Amino acid sequence: MNKKLFLVGGIILFVGVVGFQIADRNLFMLQSPGAIIEDYKESDYGLGDNYIDKLLKFPDLKKGERTPFDLYKYGGRDKSSFMDRDLGMSWDEWVAFHKAQKPKLMADVKKYMNQRYNFSNEPIEGVYMSGNRKQVMKGPISKLPEGISSFEELAELSAKEIKERNLFPYVPLAHPLHTNAHMVFPNQYLKYHPEHKRIDVDHDIPDNYLPEYPAPMFLTTHKEYGDITRGKEVTLSNYFEMFNGLLTPEQLEGLKELVKPTPSTFFNHTTHRVTLEPSAGVSCFSCHVNGHTNGAFEVAPDTRPQLARLRVGTPSMRGNYNLMQFSSKRSIRSMDHFAEVEEYFEGDPGIQQAIGPRSQQRQVTNRMGDFNAILDFPPAPKLDILYKLIPNKSTSQELLGEKIFNGKGKCINCHSGPAFVDDYMHDLKVEKFYVGRPEGPIKTFPLRGIKDSPPYLHDGRCMTLHDSVEFFNLILELKLSKEEKDALVSYLLCL
Ligand code: HEC
């Protein structure tokens, strides 16, 4: 009796399942396939037909292998989003590989940079960064293409012509060894921190075109001290002595975390590293020295494939209390959150297993935010409380610059308020001027204290303020005269 029942039940179930499947296969898939437009027509969305075909395909490279310096010409996808923590060779082979590759690589990097820039080391007379020791460099130093004799002549041409004749002097700058990427520290810093010298690649910009090191630090809570560090770099060894009695316990604890080294992708204790000796890693202030920047660069954490990641220079943390938008493309909305997610320590789950995740508790990152929130901009004695130039303290050239900034130059559209920033991201559509992968919207960077933080733009492609002005003169198609551009620079030096 029981046997018969089972048999009948089984048959009913079988017929039911098969029938159901025939009736509606989708019910048995992981998920239904979603709507598909049958007569889908491609659009160029304003970029030009088959734009992706105009870009070169990313080369298939192994870790450590050289990458093209003009990576902006490449586009598309890669096999995987994840980083492989296997170097594909033994540690000894890795060291030998870079020992052989690095001299030629750095000679070519130098040649490439000298083709793009005229590093004349000529300063603007009498103009110093806020620490009063380092001179601000004069520009423009981006080289003009052959056949063009001045930036004014170039600015007369249309974007289309500049693109077709390949004349744009401000194409994106890439990380010189993109397969390894990660942080590259400038020489001025490595003199004091030799543990961060890399076996595979060096910084590619002369120290004169980088911020002063160590930079002065100004606190909103202790203006009476001016530079609170008195010319010292704040480290784990001296922060307590320097700040005990000046900061709240939360700020002091936050500062400790900002100067405490942690292993990162390539600076660590494992054999997945780019330093000859193992190290404790880097701290936030290894790049944001004294809450400012030493000019170290990295690649941005916001996209894949690896080779599509934009080069990004370290921005200052000064005045972050007045910013609503952090990181060039990630649109992070608070300093606490930034400290929590800072991905150089490391965001890739494949690497985390090897170096140990940073995973700061929120209580700790909030305290880091507490300290960040009192890092002030440097003093700007020529500005009044409404951020306008005080006429009897300013030259006629500076006043003309202010007028252009607020009028003909259109700068005020995106650089306004106490930090001279609108806290939005803008798509500057720079790819109108060259054939390459569009970089999309980038956050506006503040202009308060701007003379202290060369090189400019997210990737540092503009080495001087003169170059930044030439850049905006071209992309906004302003056609400013030489006199007007010089006046704009004089004004930017007052902010
Ligand atoms: C390479 C050295 C380096 C280290 C170490 C580093 N940063 Fe940064 N920081 C950068 C770079 C590069 C950017 C720009 C990233 C971007 O544009 O996507 C940045 C951006 C920021 C910003 C946003 C600034 C702005 O104006 O948008 C904040 C805030 C910040 N870092 C805080 C930190 C904190 C906190 C730590 C430690 C947990 C840290 N950084 C460690 C290089 C570094």
Ligand code: HEC
């Ligand atoms: C449409 C908005 C917009 C206008 C108008 C504009 N800017 Fe900007 N500015 C930006 C954005 C966005 C960035 C960051 C771009 C990047 O990093 O690629 C920037 C960056 C800069 C930088 C570099 C900041 C740094 O820390 O690296 C300078 C200098 C600058 N602008 C000056 C000017 C001047 C001078 C004008 C007027 C002639 C101007 N800008 C007009 C949006 C604008």
